Amino acid sequence: MTGRVPLALVEIGASAGLNLYWDRYRYEYDGHRLCGDPDSPVRIASAVRGKRDPPLPPSPPNVAVRVGIDLNPLDVTDPDDARWLRALVIPDQRERHERLASAIDLVRERSPDIVAGDALDTLPDVLDRLPENGIACVYSTLTTYQLGENGVADLEEVLADRGRKRTIHWLSDDLFAERDRPIYRHVALSDDDRIETRLAEYESYGQWTRWIASPGYSSTGCVGSSG
Numbered sequence: 001m002t003g004r005v006p007l008a009l010v011e012i013g014a015s016a017g018l019n020l021y022w023d024r025y026r027y028e029y030d031g032h033r034l035c036g037d038p039d040s041p042v043r044i045a046s047a048v049r050g051k052r053d054p055p056l057p058p059s060p061p062n063v064a065v066r067v068g069i070d071l072n073p074l075d076v077t078d079p080d081d082a083r084w085l086r087a088l089v090i091p092d093q094r095e096r097h098e099r100l101a102s103a104i105d106l107v108r109e110r111s112p113d114i115v116a117g118d119a120l121d122t123l124p125d126v127l128d129r130l131p132e133n134g135i136a137c138v139y140s141t142l143t144t145y146q147l148g149e150n151g152v153a154d155l156e157e158v159l160a161d162r163g164r165k166r167t168i169h170w171l172s173d174d175l176f177a178e179r180d181r182p183i184y185r186h187v188a189l190s191d192d193d194r195i196e197t198r199l200a201e202y203e204s205y206g207q208w209t210r211w212i213a214s215p216g217y218s219s220t221g222c223v224g225s226s227g
């Protein structure tokens with residue numbers, strides 16, 4: 001949707017920053033074209049459920065800047081932090097361990113920029129420092145449940161406030177979705193408008209996704225509305 005306009009990424013709950021480099025990973029959606037970086041050592045395979053084809057781009061979007069925010073940032077170059085990340089993965093899930101090891105190797109060479117602090121306090125300043133010519137994209141995985149309902153409402157207020165200066169694209173799971181049907185969604189906040197699109201149902205570790213947004217969604221484009 002971005003054309004070639006670069007993204008200015010902000011991840012909330014970035015932990016060690018592994019998800020800040022999602023465009024450097026290789027994605028294999030069964031029955032669909034390869035996505036991401038085909039030569040990446042980090043390989044993610046996901047089954048596609050349902051009747052709708054996910055609108056997969058021929059190449060990853062350009063990324064101008066990537067900033068993470070976390071209450072407790074981890075540093076993959078610190079052996080203790082890397083061990084802690086490994087300890088969080090269930091021991092017999094070999095594939096996840098291999099994927100984590102290759103992502104740690106990839107991120108170790110990149111020194112991600114991760115701001116320590118509560119996203120609700122630090123986000124306004126982080127957003128103000130983003131380059132003006134990028135598309136502001138705030139996202140998170142497995143973090144909204146830690147913010148809680150009040151935290152998510154406060155977060156949306158911060159995003160809506162900054163959305164009066166430039167369009168903010170917010171991608172996250174929907175905390176209010178049914179527990180056994182997680183939903184990932186896109187909320188575009190601009191002036192006082194709020195446009196929400198439910199994108200996909202998914203398994204939390206990406207084993208499968210079911211694209212649910214209408215086919216017109218991917219051609220609506222961010223570029224014209226990036227402010």
Ligand SMILES: C[S@@+](CC[C@H](N)C(=O)[O-])C[C@H]1O[C@@H](n2cnc3c(N)ncnc32)[C@H](O)[C@@H]1O
Pocket residue numbers: 012013014015019069070071072117118119120140141142143146147
């Ligand atoms: C379950 S982990 C998910 C980490 C990573 N996003 C992932 O998908 O593996 C949730 C992360 O959110 C961070 N977090 C929780 N509340 C936060 C807040 N208010 N501000 C910033 N980070 C927060 C935690 O420190 C933790 O690293």
